[in-house]
Amino acid sequence: MSDSFPSAAPPIVELHRITRHFGRKVALDDVSLTIPRGGVFGLIGGNGAGKTTLIKHVLGLFKAQSGTVRVFGLDPIENAVGVLGRIGYLSEERDLPDWMRVSELIRYTQAFYPAWDPRYAEELREAFDLDPLTKVRNLSRGQRARAGLLVALAHRPDLLVLDEPSSGLDPVVRRDILGAIIRTIAEEGRTVLFSSHLLDEVERVADRVAMIHQGRILMSASMDEIHDTHRRVTLRFEGPLPAAPSLVGSLSASGQGAEWTYLCGGESLQLRRAAEALGAKVVDEAALSLDEVFLNRVSR
Ligand SMILES: Nc1ncnc2c1ncn2[C@@H]1O[C@H](COP(=O)(O)OP(=O)(O)OP(=O)(O)O)[C@@H](O)[C@H]1O
Numbered sequence: 256m257s258d259s260f261p262s263a264a265p266p267i268v269e270l271h272r273i274t275r276h277f278g279r280k281v282a283l284d285d286v287s288l289t290i291p292r293g294g295v296f297g298l299i300g301g302n303g304a305g306k307t308t309l310i311k312h313v314l315g316l317f318k319a320q321s322g323t324v325r326v327f328g329l330d331p332i333e334n335a336v337g338v339l340g341r342i343g344y345l346s347e348e349r350d351l352p353d354w355m356r357v358s359e360l361i362r363y364t365q366a367f368y369p370a371w372d373p374r375y376a377e378e379l380r381e382a383f384d385l386d387p388l389t390k391v392r393n394l395s396r397g398q399r400a401r402a403g404l405l406v407a408l409a410h411r412p413d414l415l416v417l418d419e420p421s422s423g424l425d426p427v428v429r430r431d432i433l434g435a436i437i438r439t440i441a442e443e444g445r446t447v448l449f450s451s452h453l454l455d456e457v458e459r460v461a462d463r464v465a466m467i468h469q470g471r472i473l474m475s476a477s478m479d480e481i482h483d484t485h486r487r488v489t490l491r492f493e494g495p496l497p498a499a500p501s502l503v504g505s506l507s508a509s510g511q512g513a514e515w516t517y518l519c520g521g522e523s524l525q526l527r528r529a530a531e532a533l534g535a536k537v538v539d540e541a542a543l544s545l546d547e548v549f550l551n552r553v554s555r
Contacts, residue, residue: 265328267292267414267446268313273322275308275470282308284470286322290448290463295436297461298450299549305470306450307347310418313448314344327413340368343407347418349399351391357402358387361409368410376409383431397428404435415439417449421456429456436460458545466549473552482542488526489516490535503529506551518543518551 268290275283282305290296300306311317312324315331315338324331331338351360361380365371380387383401385394394402400420407415415436421429436447437460451457457464458478465475474481490502492513499508504521516539519526523540530537543551 265292266290267327268448269323269325270309270312271323271325273309273312273319273324275305275312275317275320281470283312286467286470286472288465288472288475290446292446293440293444294462295440295447295449295460297457297464298448298467299452299454299457299464299545300450300467301452301553304467306467307418308470309467310416310448310450313416314339314342340370341413343410343412343415345400345403345407345417345420347422349403351399351403351406353390353392355391356387357385357389357391357394360391360402360406361387364406365409371410373409375411376405379405379408397424400424400428401431404432408435408439411442411445412439413445415445415447415449417447419450419452421451421453433460454544454546454549464545466552468553474548478545481545481548484520484522485543485548486519486521486523486526487516487539487541487543487547488519488530488537489514489539490530490533491538492533492535500533500535502526502533506555514538518547520551 266289268288270286270288273283273286274281286309298306298309308317312319313326313331315335318332326338327341329338355363357380361376365373365376383405385398385402385405391399391402417436420432433456436449439445439447461478463477464481466473495512499510499515499517502517502519504519504526506518506520508515508517510516527537
């Protein structure tokens with residue numbers, strides 16, 4: 256599937272043919288990916304797919320063994336200050352200094368970012384209900400995620416990077432995190448990259464999605480393109496059939512007798528024409544969920 260740009264603006268992130276090994280394990284295998292400016296980009300994949308490794312290349316925490324990385328048009332290792340100063344990052348481990356109080360964490364992080372907005376930081380602290388005197392080590396898991404999010408957001412980064420932000424959190428904290436994502440892009444031109452295996456959540460907030468599996472990008476496209484090109488169609492044939500006749504683009508089929516439902520990769524018009532050629536009537540049609548698309552792509 257093509258990775259077309261929604262706008263003419265230069266992309267925020269460009270990975271070109273990145274390969275990364277850990278010993279004999281290939282964590283990223285010839286990965287090329289473009290993240291356009293503005294909007295929410297979801298990186299989805301199962302455990303060990305390569306999401307964190309990819310994100311660490313974007314942040315310049317890993318040096319590409321082969322291929323090139325550009326963030327804001329710059330090499331994030333050669334221009335670490337210029338790149339990291341414009342990024343807000345919440346790691347999967349939410350690694351914050353345990354011995355600091357929340358107020359100290361805020362003051363300490365502020366020192367690194369000239370663009371820090373103290374009023375916004377205070378607004379977020381209140382909205383996230385974080386006691387300034389509590390030590391980071393005594394925060395609950397959800398409060399820790401909120402504290403990490405606060406310090407990632409308060410300098411109003413051009414690019415917000417969240418690695419599995421919702422993992423292991425209750426629905427109330429997850430709602431805060433999704434709210435923060437939406438707030439970030441409310442300001443024109445800002446971009447969010449977040450990784451997740453909670454596909455319903457990604458489907459709710461992402462404009463574009465890349466699927467990664469065993470270190471390879473299986474697909475990178477806008478949510479609209481994904482919905483337009485992945486359809487569930489139910490066909491009624493003239494009489495009962497022992498098995499589903501093959502339909503172009505079909506990923507799987509189920510049913511019995513004269514009625515069969517196909518999960519397909521293909522556009523509506525193309526599928527309807529193929530159904531007609533089989534002498535069948537389309538009795539139902541809908542877009543596949545991201546979950547269904549992912550499971551079908553990965554199982555292939
Ligand atoms: N520092 C490392 N040393 C050795 N192997 C590593 C290292 N980091 C990652 N890997 C391996 O690379 C592969 C990709 O890992 P990565 O953490 O990028 O996956 P992920 O998609 O973020 O997974 P998860 O959702 O489980 O966090 C895995 O097989 C992992 O075991």
